Amino acid sequence: MCIFAGMKGFWQLLKRFVPPYKKYLVLNILFNLLAAFLTLFSFALIIPILEMLFGLNTNTYQFMPLGSGSLQDVVVNDFYYGVQCIIERYGQSTALAAIAAALVFMTGLKTGSSYLSYYFMIPIRTGVVRDIRNQIYRKMTSLPIAFFSNERKGDVMARMSGDVTEVENSIMTSLDMLFKNPIMIIACLVMMIVISWQLTLFVLVLLPVAGWIMGRVGKRLKRVSLEGQNQWGVLLSNIEETIGGLRIVKAFNAEDKVRRRFETENEAFRSIQTRMNRRYVLAHPMSEFLGTLTIAIVLWFGGTLILGGHSSITAPKFIYYMVIFYNIINPAKDLSKAAYSIQRGLASMERIDKILAADNPIKSPEHPVPLKSMEQGIQYNNVRFRYGDAWVIDGVNLDIKRGQTVALVGQSGSGKTTMADLLPRFYDVQEGSISIDGTDIRQLNVTDLRALMGNVNQEAILFNDTFYNNITFGVESATREQVEEAARIANAYDFIMASEQGFDTNIGDRGCKLSGGQRQRISIARAILKNPPILILDEATSALDTESEHLVQDALDKLMHGRTTLVIAHRLSTIKGADLICVMQDGRIIERGTHDQLIAAGGAYKHLVDMQTF
Numbered sequence: 001m002c003i004f005a006g007m008k009g010f011w012q013l014l015k016r017f018v019p020p021y022k023k024y025l026v027l028n029i030l031f032n033l034l035a036a037f038l039t040l041f042s043f044a045l046i047i048p049i050l051e052m053l054f055g056l057n058t059n060t061y062q063f064m065p066l067g068s069g070s071l072q073d074v075v076v077n078d079f080y081y082g083v084q085c086i087i088e089r090y091g092q093s094t095a096l097a098a099i100a101a102a103l104v105f106m107t108g109l110k111t112g113s114s115y116l117s118y119y120f121m122i123p124i125r126t127g128v129v130r131d132i133r134n135q136i137y138r139k140m141t142s143l144p145i146a147f148f149s150n151e152r153k154g155d156v157m158a159r160m161s162g163d164v165t166e167v168e169n170s171i172m173t174s175l176d177m178l179f180k181n182p183i184m185i186i187a188c189l190v191m192m193i194v195i196s197w198q199l200t201l202f203v204l205v206l207l208p209v210a211g212w213i214m215g216r217v218g219k220r221l222k223r224v225s226l227e228g229q230n231q232w233g234v235l236l237s238n239i240e241e242t243i244g245g246l247r248i249v250k251a252f253n254a255e256d257k258v259r260r261r262f263e264t265e266n267e268a269f270r271s272i273q274t275r276m277n278r279r280y281v282l283a284h285p286m287s288e289f290l291g292t293l294t295i296a297i298v299l300w301f302g303g304t305l306i307l308g309g310h311s312s313i314t315a316p317k318f319i320y321y322m323v324i325f326y327n328i329i330n331p332a333k334d335l336s337k338a339a340y341s342i343q344r345g346l347a348s349m350e351r352i353d354k355i356l357a358a359d360n361p362i363k364s365p366e367h368p369v370p371l372k373s374m375e376q377g378i379q380y381n382n383v384r385f386r387y388g389d390a391w392v393i394d395g396v397n398l399d400i401k402r403g404q405t406v407a408l409v410g411q412s413g414s415g416k417t418t419m420a421d422l423l424p425r426f427y428d429v430q431e432g433s434i435s436i437d438g439t440d441i442r443q444l445n446v447t448d449l450r451a452l453m454g455n456v457n458q459e460a461i462l463f464n465d466t467f468y469n470n471i472t473f474g475v476e477s478a479t480r481e482q483v484e485e486a487a488r489i490a491n492a493y494d495f496i497m498a499s500e501q502g503f504d505t506n507i508g509d510r511g512c513k514l515s516g517g518q519r520q521r522i523s524i525a526r527a528i529l530k531n532p533p534i535l536i537l538d539e540a541t542s543a544l545d546t547e548s549e550h551l552v553q554d555a556l557d558k559l560m561h562g563r564t565t566l567v568i569a570h571r572l573s574t575i576k577g578a579d580l581i582c583v584m585q586d587g588r589i590i591e592r593g594t595h596d597q598l599i600a601a602g603g604a605y606k607h608l609v610d611m612q613t614f
Contacts, residue, residue, distance in 0.1 A: 010178075010342050013171065013349060017131055021124040025179070028124070031117035032180045036187035038110035042103055043323050060084070118176055125172040132352065133164055139355055144362045145426045149387075154237025155230075159355055162232050163348035170345030174338035181331035181338075188328045195321050196313050199302050203294075203325065228272040229348050235269055238262050276344070298325060362425050368445040374452060374533050374564065376437045377401040378423065384431035385418060392418050394587035395432070400580075402533075405565040407575035409608065410584035416568045419584070420536050423566065424450050454527035456556070458539040460519035462511035467496050468503040470511075471525045478529055490525035490555040492518070517552055524555045535565040572609050581605065 018025060064077045086095040136159070148156070192200040242249065242258050249258055302318055313321065380398040384391055393415045400406045408416040421427055422434060425446060433440045441449055462470050471486060472478045483503065487493040495518055499505040511519040520540060527535065540556060553574055569575045576595045583591040583598070583605045591603050598605035 027120040035113035042106035152237035154240040155233030158233035166348035170341035177338040382432035404579040407567040407578040414584040415587040454532035460523035486529040492521040
């Protein structure tokens with residue numbers, strides 16, 4: 001049947017995510033089988049009722065023990081024998097009541113079995129969706145920074161939220177139908193073959209035609225759904241950019257411009273959604289029409305055979321046959337609806353898999369070299385790196401001794417931040433190497449490498465949490481006393497204690513309740529608590545006012561004491577005491593030396609100092 005057309009991706013999805021829930025799947029299938037069995041045999045009670053009502057069966061039955069004939073003959077004969085005994089002793093009315101009561105009882109068992117099949121399916125649905133979310137988040141946190149440089153943040157968020165929700169609403173909610181309905185369809189087909197294989201053969205010619213028509217529409221739906229999810233990612237990116245840049249939007253009176261852009265993209269999304277939903281709602285009426293057409297053809301064909309005396313089944317059995325056939329139509333319609341839903345979900349799963357299947361080039365080696373501390377220093381050996389075609393770092397050699405403070409200065413775009421990002425392997429060098437104590441950092445475990453380093457950036461990256469949890473971020477075993485001491489060293493203790501709940505005060509989204517200087521000092525406290533042997537300071541004071549800079553610089557001086565430090569600075573006054581200052585230009589180090597040496601040389605560094613002094 002074409003109900004399963006295009007379902008290859010669905011079965012692959014189940015192979016990936018369902019195995020941990022095998023026991024629930026087995027129980028679901030068992031209760032679905034029981035429900036199908038009870039459905040068929042509860043409807044089988046219709047035949048004796050019809051024969052009794054219309055006086056079509058005048059046979060006399062004798063009890064047959066098991067083994068005296070085929071199982072089917074024995075069961076049918078003994079059932080009629082029991083009905084005959086009830087009629088003879090209690091009358092036809094009582095026999096009808098007994099059969100009706102048996103029908104109600106078996107229906108109760110059937111509905112109970114159906115409930116239990118749904119009951120054991122729910123942990124699979126909820127568990128698979130949870131596992132998909134966990135896998136995306138784990139993958140997202142493991143991917144290198146370069147991946148997110150090429151992706152819209154809003155689109156990544158759309159895949160995490162909208163696409164996973166679509167998988168939940170379409171694929172997971174269809175699992176019930178996809179495991180229950182085929183069982184019912186197969187059970188009904190088997191019984192139909194038992195009753196009349198000739199009539200069933202005619203039915204099996206009709207059903208694939210209807211299924212093929214449904215499959216053609218469903219294939220188009222998946223393509224439109226993929227367009228819709230992509231456009232939703234564009235919309236989310238637009239919203240994220242607008243919120244992040246709202247200050248600039250208002251400052252430049254650009255509200256109308258961003259509104260027009262959003263409304264254009266929103267209209268495109270509405271158009272795609274309209275096409276998709278129109279095609280989706282076509283599933284039920286189309287399947288109902290095709291099902292009714294098929295029933296009408298079978299009813300005409302079978303009825304003609306019986307009326308003409310050319311059929312091997314009686315009229316009551318034909319009615320039972322039609323009841324069973326009707327019980328195929330409803331599950332088939334549900335399956336067609338599920339197939340439509342799954343096409344939508346598979347479109348979302350394709351977008352999710354772009355994250356799950358993304359390659360992470362920043363990997364730990366299979367047998368990493370152990371390194372828990374740094375004894376000698378860091379060496380950049382003829383390092384070259386580029387993001388696109390042009391080299392951002394072009395043949396840099398730099399030796400940083402243990403305990404030294406090395407400053408990188410130069411114009412924007414000269415490669416300073418990239419030099420710092422290569423050290424913790426946010427990116428990997430493309431030529432040359434970076435070594436710690438003579439060992440290429442690509443031979444080290446990535447976790448061990450980054451454990452050696454602490455970062456303080458120009459923009460203090462804080463989380464919507466308390467002071468305490470922001471300072472202890474990444475440090476599992478810190479005590480309260482250690483946290484407070486780190487805050488004191490970072491000149492943050494006083495303003496923390498002046499807040500409403502001290503260290504347990506929430507600082508807001510990205511620390512929005514704090515000033516720039518306060519955010520930076522929390523960031524420094526976090527680095528102090530980590531106590532790393534290597535520090536990377538990326539323009540940590542460039543965005544601060546003079547007073548805040550003084551407090552932050554004092555905290556940085558305490559943090560840098562006794563550590564190997566790589567400093568990126570625009571304010572040259574902050575790195576006068578550095579052991580080595582390197583002036584970068586177009587990805588190369590064009591001057592190096594101490595502050596006094598470079599001033600005496602009268603080159604590019606002195607020019608930068610003179611400009612800032614002026």
